[in-house]
Amino acid sequence: MEQTYKFYVSGMHCRACVMLIDDRLKEYPGVTSARADLARREIIITGNLIGDQEKVIQDLNLILKSDGYTLSTNKTKKTIVWSEFYYALPMATTLIAVFIWLQKLGLVNLVSGNNVSYSTALVIGLIASVSTCLAIVGGLVLSLSASYAKSGAKARTQIMFHLGRLLTFFVLGGVIGTIGSALHLNWTVNLIISMVVGLVMLVLGFNLLDLTDFTQKFQIVMPKHIAKKVLAPREVFNFFTPFLVGGLTFFMPCGFTQSMQIYALSTGSFFKGALTMLIFVLGTLPMLSLLSFSSFSIISKPWQGIFFKTAGLIVMAMAIFNLLNLLAVAGIINPIFNL
Known part of the structure; x- marks a missing residue:
């Protein structure tokens, strides 16, 4: 029963x-x-x-x-480990200061009018790979490794998985950009889309701080029943399954991925949309590759809270920089950051 x-x-x-x-x-x-x-x-x-x-x-x-x-079996009250901010805040402040310094030197371009620069896409990819992306895509990576371990094809499986991600993100990023071109998005619409991306990033960063569950409802997600269908192919064992599963991660419910997809739409260009998504997924590659070919996992480490809070503060700072810059470009406020 x-x-x-x-x-x-x-x-x-x-x-x-x-x-x-x-x-x-x-x-x-x-x-x-x-x-x-x-x-x-x-x-x-x-x-x-x-x-x-x-x-x-x-x-x-x-x-x-x-x-x-x-x-x-017992409901525990949500506890906020404030002591983690003692480490996260100076780490995030230092990294943000480095980003600003590199921006002034012209080596990176994290704040760029109503555009998300390629440097920003890369940094967002790096952060995604150790937060929300790690939760679901990392799980897929480990699952595929276990599924194909008996056949001794772990290396080939992981290589095919990552190749599938790289190629699919590039191609579908271009498709999204082409759709944006067909829609003939004007400057105002592009500005609004960029604002939406900034707000999505702000919510994502705040959620990484794990201070409250309230803002989780504002995060854009794929319907669960659709996302589960995307996961289904991992149970089919053949040479191309890892490649297919890697490609299908384009549709996973990762807020960082979705924010980049929204921006790719605003580019109105196959090449720009494709390159944005490719650089983003390249940003996720180092951490996911480390997870693929080793037993490394940040999720089970005692310092995961510090890491997530540091990432959250950086994402929020980037979002605020871009939102304020967008408002300045629109003439709503005077420029605040002379970057």
């Missing part, structure tokens, strides 16, 4: 976490459905599970441990 269990979840940061937890727990024998809720920080599990509730939760936690999630 099927039973229903309700557990509380700690460690969830975004909608990608919800999908990853659902997917992981459905692999447990006897589980017929798993529905995580980010706002309530809980999950409802239905199935014929062996053992009492204590044994079930121990077994499920073993599955989720490597991803940094923990289930419990």
